[in-house]
Amino acid sequence: MSISGALNNAMTGLRAAGRGAEVISSNISNALTPGYGRRLLSLSSSSVGDFGGVQINGITRVVDAGLAADRRLAHAENGNTRIAADFLAKIENLLGTPDNSTSLTAQLSHFENSLITGASRPDAAERLGGAVASARAVALALNSASDGVQDARTQADRTIHAQVEELNAALTQIAALNSQITGLQVQGGDVSSLQDLRQQVIDRVGELVPVREAPRSNGQIALYSVGGAVLLDGTAASLGFTPSNLVTPYMTLSGSTLSSLTINGTEVRTDSEKGAIRGGLLAAQFEIRDESGVAAQTQIDALARDLIERFQDPAVDGTLAPGDAGLFTDGGGAFDPLDEIGISDRIAINAAVDPDQGGATWRIRDGIGALAQGDVGNASLLQALGDALTDPRVPASGGFGGGAFSAISLATALTSDIAVSRNTTEQKLSYSAARLAELTERQLADGVDSDDEIQRLMLVEQAYAANARVIETVDEMLQTIMRL
Incomplete structure (x- = not known):
C-alpha cells in the first residue's frame, strides 16, 4: 500500500469514527425521549482507484414498527x-x-x-x-x-x-x-x-x-x-x-x-x-x-x-x-x-x-x-x-x-x-x-441501551485512535523522507 493510500484510509476512518461518535452520543442523550428511534451508522468499504478506506452510507433508524x-x-x-x-x-x-x-x-x-x-x-x-x-x-x-x-x-x-x-x-x-x-x-x-x-x-x-x-x-x-x-x-x-x-x-x-x-x-x-x-x-x-x-x-x-x-x-x-x-x-x-x-x-x-x-x-x-x-x-x-x-x-x-x-x-x-x-x-x-405498561417496557428495551451504546463508543474511540496513529506514522515517514 502506498503512503497516499494509507493516509486516505486513515482519513476516511477518522471521519467514520467521528460520525459514529455523534450518532452514539445522540442515542445516549435521547434514550428517554418519546418517539426517538435508535440510530445506527451504516458503513461499507470504499474503493476509488488505488485507494480504499471507509464509506459512510448513511444513518439507519431502528424501530420495531409492529411493537410501536x-x-x-x-x-x-x-x-x-x-x-x-x-x-x-x-x-x-x-x-x-x-x-x-x-x-x-x-x-x-x-x-x-x-x-x-x-x-x-x-x-x-x-x-x-x-x-x-x-x-x-x-x-x-x-x-x-x-x-x-x-x-x-x-x-x-x-x-x-x-x-x-x-x-x-x-x-x-x-x-x-x-x-x-x-x-x-x-x-x-x-x-x-x-x-x-x-x-x-x-x-x-x-x-x-x-x-x-x-x-x-x-x-x-x-x-x-x-x-x-x-x-x-x-x-x-x-x-x-x-x-x-x-x-x-x-x-x-x-x-x-x-x-x-x-x-x-x-x-x-x-x-x-x-x-x-x-x-x-x-x-x-x-x-x-x-x-x-x-x-x-x-x-x-x-x-x-x-x-x-x-x-x-x-x-x-x-x-x-x-x-x-x-x-x-x-x-x-x-x-x-x-x-x-x-x-x-x-x-x-x-x-x-x-x-x-x-x-x-x-x-x-x-x-x-x-x-x-x-x-x-x-x-x-x-x-x-x-x-x-x-x-x-x-x-x-x-x-x-x-x-x-x-x-x-x-x-x-x-x-x-x-x-x-x-x-x-x-x-x-x-x-x-x-x-x-408491558408494551411500553418492551419498546424501551428495544430502544436505546445506554450500556451497549457506551461499549460501542469505546470501540469507536479505539478506531479513532488507530487511524490517528496511522496518520501520525505517515507524517513521521514523510518527515524522514524530507530530511534525506
Missing part, C-alpha cells in the same frame, strides 16, 4: 377505558353510596322515617315540616344527579370540539412532515429527526383515534383508523364538528339536536361498537355524550317518574282529582307520561305543602287539595304516603326488568347497577394499564 403500533393501540384503549371509568365513578358519586348520609337512597330512607315520625304525632307541626323537608331533599338529590349527568355531557361535547381541532392540526402537521421527509430523502439527507418528530405526532393522533400506519413511497406514510376511516393518505383529512354551548336531556345525536362528526364533509358513525373512530379518547367523549350519559339520564328519569306517580294517585290522596299534581310534581304540575325526558331535572315538591312557596305543611297530613285543616290527630294520609313509598311497584320505564320495587329498592337497584358497571370498567382499566 401495538403500544399505540394499547395507549388508546387505556385512555378510552379510563375516561369511561371516571364517568361512571362520577355518576356513582352523584347518586351516592348507601353508607353516605347524603346519598339518594339515604334521602329516601330519611323521607320514609319522617313519614313514620309524622304519623306518630300528626298534630306536631315540626314533624310535618320535617316530612316536607325530607321530600324536598329527595327532589333536590334527583335534580343534582340530573344536572351532574348533563354537565358531564356538556363537558364531553366541548372536549370533542377541542380534540377535533387538535386532530386536524396534527394530521396537517404529519402531511407536512411527509413532504419534508420526501424532499430531504431525495437530496440524500438524514431524515431520522423528522421521522422522530412525525412519530411523536402520530402517537398523539393514536391517543385520540386508534390508527394504523401504511408505508408509502419516498418515506411517506398513510394513516387509517381501526374503524376504517382514511385520516391521511397523501393529503390530510378534514374533520368537522359543531359544539353546543349547553347539552340538555332533550338533546341527542339521534334526534339531530347534537352535532355528529364529519370526515371531509361526510358524516361518520361515532358509536362505541362500530364507529369509525372507536377506541380512543375522542370516541370516549362521544360515548359519554351520546350513550352512557343518555342511559344514565334515562334511568334517573325513570326513578323520578316512579316517585311522582306513586303520590299523584287519587287512591293515595283523596283530595286529588285525576290529573292533579301530587306531593311530587313535574315543575309544579302533574306528570305527563309523554314528557318523561328530563323529569329528574324538573321534579319538585308541590307548592301547596311548601312554606317557601306560600304553601302549608299541614297539607301533607290533610291532603294536597285540602282547603282547610282537618282533624290534627288523623294520620291516615301520612300512613298512606308511607305505604305508597314502600309498596312494590313495577317501574313504567327504565331498564330495571319486570320486577316490582319499592322507591328505596328502585334507587338501590340504580346505584347498584352503576357500581357494577364501574367495577367492571375498572377491571378492564387495570388490564389495559398492565398491557400498556
